[in-house]
Amino acid sequence: MSKPSTVRKATLVDVAKAAGVGPMTVSRTINGHPYVSESTAKKVRAAIRKLGYRPNQAARILTGQSSKSIGLIVPDVADPFFSVVSRAVQQAARKVGYTVWLAVSDGDIATEKAEIEQMKNHPVDGIVLAPVSSRARHLTATALGSIPIVTIDRPLEGPSTDSVEVENRKGSHMAVEHLRSHRYQRIACIATDFHLRSIRLRVSAYEECLRQEKLPVTKVILEPGEEVLPALKALFKLRQKPDALFITNNVCTTRVIQALQVLGIRVPEDVALVGFDDVDFYSLLSPSITAVRQPVAEIGAAAAELLLNRIRNEGPSAPVAVTLPVELVVRESCGCPPSSQG
Secondary structure (H helix, E strand, O other), X not given: OXXXXXXXXXXXXXXXXXXXXXXXXXXXXXXXXXXXXXHHHHHHHHHHHHHOOOOOHHHHHHOOOOOOEXXXXXXXXXXXXXXXXHHHHHHHHHHOOOEEEEEEOOOOHHHHHHHHHHHHHOOOOOEEEOOOOOOOOHHHHHHOOOOOEEEEOOOOOOOOOEEEEEOHHHHHHHHHHHHHXXXXXXXXXXXXXXXXXXXXXXXXXXXXXXXHOOOOOEEEEOOOOOOHHHHHHHHOOOOOOOOEEEEOOHHHHHHHHHHHHHHOOOOOOOOEEEEEOOOHHHHHOOOOOEEEEOOHHHHHXXXXXXXXXXXXXXXXXXXXXXXXXXXXXXOOOOOOOHHHOO
């Protein structure tokens, strides 16, 4: 039987020595103190990454700093995805006696930054976060701080934190392959929020599928606030207009459906359609919408479990990345008859 690892975990003092600064400077950097210069902060963050240092949550609990509350920051609670996620986080937290403080960033980085700072000062014991941007600079200090962070849907593209996402690439493959099973040749992809890693993965997988079959790749990447109608109008004026659409999230899918109605383009007679994200009312539309379904409630529950484990100092010290499966819900918008719906 192999012996348990005796490798000593790095401490705050170790980080201070490696960075050539005092322990107080390391603490201030971790907590985003404004009086630490950027050059010093960079040295400290580099030492943290090199040593794999993670602040000890148990120390916070033992000193009486546990608040029995967690924060949850999402871009939009009107979005069915984040509404369901929020409810699942709250239910999981309530079972173990935790309160959830919910904040909405409205997709604004400055608002998100302010909300994180407020939660740090409240304080909460940890934060579940759907970042406005996976690359925002303020999230670096947050991820390296003493308060644990779990991201949902959008892992950070810098310092590692615990995260929960879905099989974004596989979901796109399922959608495109299903459209190809109907012999569609000109499948266009329509995407918003392209700055998010999850959306870029979905678009990349779409491109991969079509290039493997030597079919044309047509992408419409909508900028924030850009109207769908003019973009669709231009798309359907092309000589080789699409015979199918793959849309990368539920908000964009709803906007595309509305624009197609305005343009008098029928689904699926004139163009087939598959969206990423399933929404309850899709089954009530005529035609009903074929979509890649994410296990939304499970995403929220898994994120809450990861965060609570981190707060209790349970589980591995290294960041945990959870990837949940998706499924294709076949309805009518792809060209399938009602009898083939799942």
